[in-house]
Amino acid sequence: MPYLSRLMIRTALVWLAIGYTLGGLLLLNKGMPTMAWLWTLRYTHVHILLIGWTVQFACGVAFWILPRLDAAGTRGDERLVWLSYAALNVGVVLAALRDPLAAAIGSSLLLDLMPVGAGALYLLGIVAFAAHARPRIVAFRALPRPVRGE
């Protein structure tokens, strides 16, 4: 498994653990209401699990497992995947923090811009990943083995 896949999958697993912990706290609070403010974390939970976990995990596995471009095992332009990794995760952080910050400090222009930034970063991240992956979606073909020592 290449380094970039390990990074994306491990980051996705961290988001998975955080997202389920938040979801568990929300459900726990539904059963035994103790902290009303927890409900502000509802969309935090959704963004973390949908984008941070599911989408990022799928991208990490796809980068690892999609067909290579040549017999040497080239995976294509990795800079696009790095861009995707950065954009998706910064987007998740912005989207996740917006509601709890708004509940804590009230509304402000900066807070209103956070979901806009998150949306733009999600789009950038996914377009970058799709641009990387598209040339690797090819039919099965036999590639010559690289000559040893080259």
Place this chain on the structure above:
Amino acid sequence: MHTQARYFIRTALLFLLAAFLVGALVLVNQGLTLDSRIGLLLPVFYHLLMVGWVTQLICGVALWMFPPHSREQPRGDQRLGWFTYAALNSGLLLRAVFEPLHTLSPTPWSGWALVLSALLQMLAIWAFVAAIWPRVKGRPRREQGAG
């Protein structure tokens, strides 16, 4: 595909079917207004789909396909995987039954059932992360002179 992965993936398929049945019922009710209580099943639909199907399918495929943990224990400690399976599914089933009931008429019993469901699902995911984390790794380097 080993037994544990088959359990995860087959159960995920059952949850996919259950989720779409519940989702269809909610949609039909939005159009025809059969019973206002059916709307309470919307969060159940989301969680059957995202926990029961998506997350469980990913867990099963990851436990099956990720690089081996070691030569001696290719899948690592399988007890973590079985614990994940049992806790995730029992937690989700508890939620599917008691969340709408608790919203309709809250009782201490239904409240505690939701608390138990929350704890089971959290523990399940922590166990899965512990099980799969060591298997997120690169190809081991060949020793010099080997092969």
